[in-house]
Amino acid sequence: MPSPIMIDARGISKSYQRGVPVLDNVTVSLRRGEMVALIGASGSGKSTLIRAIAGLTPIDGGRNGTGGRIEMLGEPIQSNGRLSTNRNMRARIGVIFQQFNLVPRLAVLTNVCFGLLGRLPIVRGTLGQFNDDDKRVAMQALARVGIAEHALKRANELSGGQQQRAAIARSLVQGAELLIADEPIASLDPASSRRVMDLLADMNRNDGLTVFVSLHQVEYALKYCPRTIALKAGKVAYDGPSSALTPAFLNQLYGAESEELFLPSFEEQPRGTHTNGAVPTPAMAAVAAAKHAIEIERISA
């Protein structure tokens, strides 16, 4: 039997300016336990979709309640332009951002304890009064993501990869069932990127978390996510197995924009093969495909 539908987003649109939709009648659903990538060129609407599903950005309402809606396990996150005020619902969704969103001057341990806020009495949470049990839970999460030895450092003393792992630890203590990550590896080097993606995959496999992750680089979607949703100018251009995302298919889907979706080394053309405005020859395509394969192998190593 298929797993229940975790996220059901139907007919959602978003315009920051009247008449200029950034999301245009998007319908996507995620099943519990899936790990799904979201790809698309810059400006295609990835962050807007992620924020809408996380309940952080209100979608457009329609006349007479005809706007879209987003539900999590049958309960509304938002509908017809209205965000749900249900705090419990928020606590079930962990959100990871490219820029980590830790409080830089506070200890890593305290930052991770903030993940408990949804579960603590309001007074204790507001004052940041975390007790030994809270700290123990946070330390376990830091050990799980491999940075327990940095618990007492200030967040801004950690490397980018370590900060992202601290943010993941915060989602762990939050007890999130759905983890939504907006380009979590965009600021990281390849080694740190792999560690962060490995952690997300581990939480997906071993804790049963549903993971929805936007990625700029298709190679990571191929390696980590069985399914990919591709946005193009605010519409779903593809939703299916990641294995179909060959360079040729992406080129067909995005045209010149597809270059943006590969790792920089893939974009570099060998000297002499790049002629101004020329249509790529089969030989050039073969070189590009070979480089692509090497890059994927490097990521998989």
Ligand SMILES: Nc1ncnc2c1ncn2[C@@H]1O[C@H](COP(=O)(O)OP(=O)(O)OP(=O)(O)O)[C@@H](O)[C@H]1O
């Ligand atoms: N708060 C905002 N106010 C006005 N326009 C916005 C706002 N946020 C996003 N946009 C616009 O909406 C469009 C989609 O932006 P979004 O950030 O969702 O794209 P993205 O796919 O995440 O891009 P990137 O890959 O660069 O992160 C862009 O044209 C952007 O300028």
Ligand SMILES: [Mg+2]
């Ligand atoms: Mg974005």
